Amino acid sequence: MPVVNGVLTDFGLEPFDDWNEVELVFRADQPAMAGGRLLATKDVVVPVDSNGRFETTLQHSNTYPRTTYSATVRWLDGSSQMDIVSGLKVPPEGGTISEILGKSYEPLSVWAGSDAPPNPAIGTWWLDIETDDLLEYEPD
Template sequence: MAKVTGALSDFGIQAFPELQPRIIFTASGPGVSGARLFATKPIIVKPANSGSFTVELMPTANIRPVVWYTVTIEWLDPSGNYISSDELVWKLFVPSAGGELSDLLETPANPSLIWVGPTPPPNPQPGHKWMNSTTGVLSEWR
């Protein structure tokens, strides 16, 4: 199993534990690896009051056919009903080493952001830009 970590907040950078949010990870389809047959039963994690969470997921690299996770966020209304949700449209591929959710999601690049450092960004996608702080060269993934 691989540990995937992250933190859930609203756009005001506030956790909202009073609404009892939960994050649901669902495989895109059934799969096999070795002697195991995997079903698409959702894996549900409830973030801590701070919004932080850790979930253990099966790495997707060795599963056949190609499988990824979809991620859905649900939270309560004041009456205690799950009425609001966000379904992330990006695919989540999980390596055996796990990692931070935001680094693992296949999200489109924000063209206004440039990664600056001596090494390329993790998991670059088309449109990502990197300014090599050692050479001063600006690169873009296509």
């Protein structure tokens, strides 16, 4: 089973003063099947240590139907604030949360032309009109 890990901090790159004020929760977007198991969407609550590190084991996303996860930082101070990242696709080898986010990006644009796209967004597809090749553009 894939191990997902990382570090949770604020935007100042500082760990929280009191780790009892937040919890990290992963949730699958739908029930699925894999390896003879029926997988339910029960929250996977992950402990975060005093340095912000976390680690958990999750089912990879190659399920039927294909699974994506949301990662939610819930504030436990009584407010309704939550930080949510969705669309995470966990690969069979697992990885850090930033690696998984990088692999989870869905392309939103296609550039059609004989030259590579200028200043493309991450995941832009390039349809080369001279060769009819469709490539995911990767800058040099």
